[in-house]
Amino acid sequence: MTLEQQIAQFLASGLVNGAIYALLGLGLVVIFSVTRVVNVAQGEFAAFAALLAATLVGRNLPPLFAYLTAVAAATGLGAAMHLVAIRPARNATALTLLIITIAVHLALKGFLLLLWGTQPYSLPPFTVGPPVRIAGAILTRQSLWVLGAVAVILAAAYLFFARTVYGKSLRACAVNPRAARLVGISVDRMGTLAFAVGGGLGGIAGILITPQTLATYDMGLILGLKGFVGAVVAGMTSYPWTVAATLGFGVVEALGAGLISSAYRDGIAFAVLVLVLLARALRHLREGVLIGEEAAQE
Amino acid sequence: MRRERLAVAAFLAVVIALPWAVSGRISLSVFLFIGLNALIAVGLSLLGGQAGQVSLGQAAFYGIGAYISAITTLRYGINPWVGMALAIAGAALVAYVVGGPILILRGHFLVLGTLGLNVIVDVVIRNLQSLTGGPSGLTGIPPLALGVVALRGDRVYYYLAWGAALAAVWLGHNLIASRVGRALAAVRASEVAAATLGINPAHYKARTFALSAAFAGLAGSLYVHYLSFVSPSPFVFEFSITLLVMSVLGGIAYLPGAVLGAAILTVLREALRTLLPRFFRAGASAEYEIIIFGLLLAAVVIFAPGGVWPFVIRLLGLGHLRFSARPGSTAQPPPPAPPVPVTSTGDQANGGTPLLAVEHLTKRFGGLMAVNDLSFSVRPGEIYALMGPNGAGKTTVFNLISGVLRPTRGTVVLDGRSLTHRPAYDVAAAGIARTFQTPHIFADLTVAENVMLGMHRRLRAGFVAAMLRLSRREEREAQEETLAYLEQVGLATVSEMLAGALPFGAQRLVEMARALAVRPRLLLLDEPASGLSAAERAGLVIMIRRIRGRGVTVILVEHDVGLVMGLADRVLVLNYGQRIAEGIPAAVRRDPGVIGAYLGEPA
Numbered sequence: 001m002t003l004e005q006q007i008a009q010f011l012a013s014g015l016v017n018g019a020i021y022a023l024l025g026l027g028l029v030v031i032f033s034v035t036r037v038v039n040v041a042q043g044e045f046a047a048f049a050a051l052l053a054a055t056l057v058g059r060n061l062p063p064l065f066a067y068l069t070a071v072a073a074a075t076g077l078g079a080a081m082h083l084v085a086i087r088p089a090r091n092a093t094a095l096t097l098l099i100i101t102i103a104v105h106l107a108l109k110g111f112l113l114l115l116w117g118t119q120p121y122s123l124p125p126f127t128v129g130p131p132v133r134i135a136g137a138i139l140t141r142q143s144l145w146v147l148g149a150v151a152v153i154l155a156a157a158y159l160f161f162a163r164t165v166y167g168k169s170l171r172a173c174a175v176n177p178r179a180a181r182l183v184g185i186s187v188d189r190m191g192t193l194a195f196a197v198g199g200g201l202g203g204i205a206g207i208l209i210t211p212q213t214l215a216t217y218d219m220g221l222i223l224g225l226k227g228f229v230g231a232v233v234a235g236m237t238s239y240p241w242t243v244a245a246t247l248g249f250g251v252v253e254a255l256g257a258g259l260i261s262s263a264y265r266d267g268i269a270f271a272v273l274v275l276v277l278l279a280r281a282l283r284h285l286r287e288g289v290l291i292g293e294e295a296a297q298e
Numbered sequence: 299m300r301r302e303r304l305a306v307a308a309f310l311a312v313v314i315a316l317p318w319a320v321s322g323r324i325s326l327s328v329f330l331f332i333g334l335n336a337l338i339a340v341g342l343s344l345l346g347g348q349a350g351q352v353s354l355g356q357a358a359f360y361g362i363g364a365y366i367s368a369i370t371t372l373r374y375g376i377n378p379w380v381g382m383a384l385a386i387a388g389a390a391l392v393a394y395v396v397g398g399p400i401l402i403l404r405g406h407f408l409v410l411g412t413l414g415l416n417v418i419v420d421v422v423i424r425n426l427q428s429l430t431g432g433p434s435g436l437t438g439i440p441p442l443a444l445g446v447v448a449l450r451g452d453r454v455y456y457y458l459a460w461g462a463a464l465a466a467v468w469l470g471h472n473l474i475a476s477r478v479g480r481a482l483a484a485v486r487a488s489e490v491a492a493a494t495l496g497i498n499p500a501h502y503k504a505r506t507f508a509l510s511a512a513f514a515g516l517a518g519s520l521y522v523h524y525l526s527f528v529s530p531s532p533f534v535f536e537f538s539i540t541l542l543v544m545s546v547l548g549g550i551a552y553l554p555g556a557v558l559g560a561a562i563l564t565v566l567r568e569a570l571r572t573l574l575p576r577f578f579r580a581g582a583s584a585e586y587e588i589i590i591f592g593l594l595l596a597a598v599v600i601f602a603p604g605g606v607w608p609f610v611i612r613l614l615g616l617g618h619l620r621f622s623a624r625p626g627s628t629a630q631p632p633p634p635a636p637p638v639p640v641t642s643t644g645d646q647a648n649g650g651t652p653l654l655a656v657e658h659l660t661k662r663f664g665g666l667m668a669v670n671d672l673s674f675s676v677r678p679g680e681i682y683a684l685m686g687p688n689g690a691g692k693t694t695v696f697n698l699i700s701g702v703l704r705p706t707r708g709t710v711v712l713d714g715r716s717l718t719h720r721p722a723y724d725v726a727a728a729g730i731a732r733t734f735q736t737p738h739i740f741a742d743l744t745v746a747e748n749v750m751l752g753m754h755r756r757l758r759a760g761f762v763a764a765m766l767r768l769s770r771r772e773e774r775e776a777q778e779e780t781l782a783y784l785e786q787v788g789l790a791t792v793s794e795m796l797a798g799a800l801p802f803g804a805q806r807l808v809e810m811a812r813a814l815a816v817r818p819r820l821l822l823l824d825e826p827a828s829g830l831s832a833a834e835r836a837g838l839v840i841m842i843r844r845i846r847g848r849g850v851t852v853i854l855v856e857h858d859v860g861l862v863m864g865l866a867d868r869v870l871v872l873n874y875g876q877r878i879a880e881g882i883p884a885a886v887r888r889d890p891g892v893i894g895a896y897l898g899e900p901a
Contacts (some may be wrong), residue, residue, distance in 0.1 A: 047503065095346065098406050099542070102539065104596065106539065106589060106591065106595065107596055118585070230318060267421030269417075272399075274415060277403065277410075277550065
């Protein structure tokens, strides 16, 4: 392969991975903006849905049924996490809530291990067929499914947040919880809804990625963190910027792993995370503001 | 206190005697590792309990320390003690360089940054074969030595590890009870309020993080000289979680809790390593271990957020052994002289160059112009009032002057020195103190500690001086001065009470005393009379006059028209972020624009 072809290949596979990270990043942002919780357990939703779908497909159930069931279960898991672990401690400090999500991450990982063991599971590609060549890059059919599915989900998410009462209520809670409460929105229930949406998005991500990479009980943390990188770039608030940033991050990761060394793949990913955090902080410094607008309205 | 001293002495005796007591099946190395883990966990407790931040990367700093010691002694033949110093400095430096900027961001980005750092360090150690030996590690690391005597064996390293861990508790304990500890408590409670007292929140959080990394680096260095072998496996992210569980289990707010948590978890880990393989497939037992720790963490956070330590001290009746920030109640007689010299009087209010000059100040929140091209100046020794209907932008003006908010446009100049775009802690250091509409007092600190925070920039003790208790004289003098400020506001009798336990009106006064302790040239009071009784208001007027009499210029935002008219030299009236009138109270009161703004548009 020529260098151009290689780069085209990295760009394409980076975009596909980035599309998966986008779903996780969006879930994190929905949860964070409504509840101010940084959910370390976000990737576990993906792992859970992927493993559950693999089991259902393994029992010869129709794949579509298996996928929908698994996504529904991940949605329920998200809601359950809020009801069981977050909501009872909602008056605790941000630090405590964060430690709770770390604990939930470990506990969920534990149950996945107990139920599925350490071996990897696979899902069949959504459609079979030879890879497709687009602009010098060779893409599997599953990659096209990923891109198409994510595009549809993003459009649906846009309609949900822009047009439906629930979507608007979530945004209201994110902007100003007190005002949202005053107009009769239950911030608690919106928290549960946010976690459910986050769980569902994570579940979809897990099912989309598994035909390409296999699913294991411990796949969640790294996936979730990669979604987090994009979410942080976008300031943990903007949905469209989160999508753009996660796509960009996927490309950077693929280029880095491809051109430097795949042994450093996760190292590169987290180097980007650390650099992004540093860059954000330095921007604050340059602007000479340590305390932002949000803080002033405490 | 005798009971507490006795308990500490008994504990030390057990620690010292233990190597001579254990024999047979129980290995001393387990206790050695409790010491090493405790050393790291104490750092994590300082970071979590005091700076309010969580690191999921302490295992990386442990690893950085271990590999710096291993590589410098093995590959470069450097003296192990020098290598140890490099290990401590290296871990602290990495923490400071990475954590320093991240900690400028509010919120909990450090967790994810450190988690990322842990993965990076792990990947680098495994792949940098030529330096680190890759996955198989390095062997033959020389032991520590005293002169020509090599230090080998479980006992020596047991004492070194426990000596370091207990020293860390002592140093941390001193730190908490110092100027630095107060600053951290303030930052934890409200970064905004802390910054308006001259405290740079990021500075204190980053240094605490570096300190916690230094403890981990020291532990790593001791680890490699003890084992004479190092490989990447102990420094993975999972061990960072285990360390966090230790400090949360013991009680993250209590340093001895970290030692207790380390002891419980290290023993539990050993037990699980023996038991788990009997129940599960051999390969997965390490995974099950982390799950049990996860459930333990969840249970502690949900059912006993304070950890195990509070139960232990209650059980043993050691109520005073809290290792927290309360100074002893060493009430000193108040000094007779007022701390601020009288430099001017109210007579100067009608002339002279301005102390504060605000020009074209503008603040836009999205589409809303909160403050719109506002210019005014305040003369030295003046009492200047900002008035206006709700939402007129008065508090925003205060936030812009005090550096809490950054103006969209315009300048703020104090006595010829530009403060535009300076962060709040620099503005405070330049001599502007403020109070808030709803008092931002530090509820968990005593009244005296709240006021001492106002003196923060005038006291000197940094991390090293605080940890080594070199600042006791300064502290004593500060406590004496504190009482003088409390006398001024009439709260000297409650100086040792927790500020959060005071009634609302008294909390306002604590905040006022704290602002006075900054020794400001300019004092911004945001609705000082709201929520006060009529009697308290009368006292407030006298107090503000007295403050001005000491040469402090005062700007106040106030809705109580009667109070403003009787007190202010000049009044500036705002509406929709713009000036609608300025002048002496009597003139402003008759201004048709002002009447219109308050009562509706004039006919």
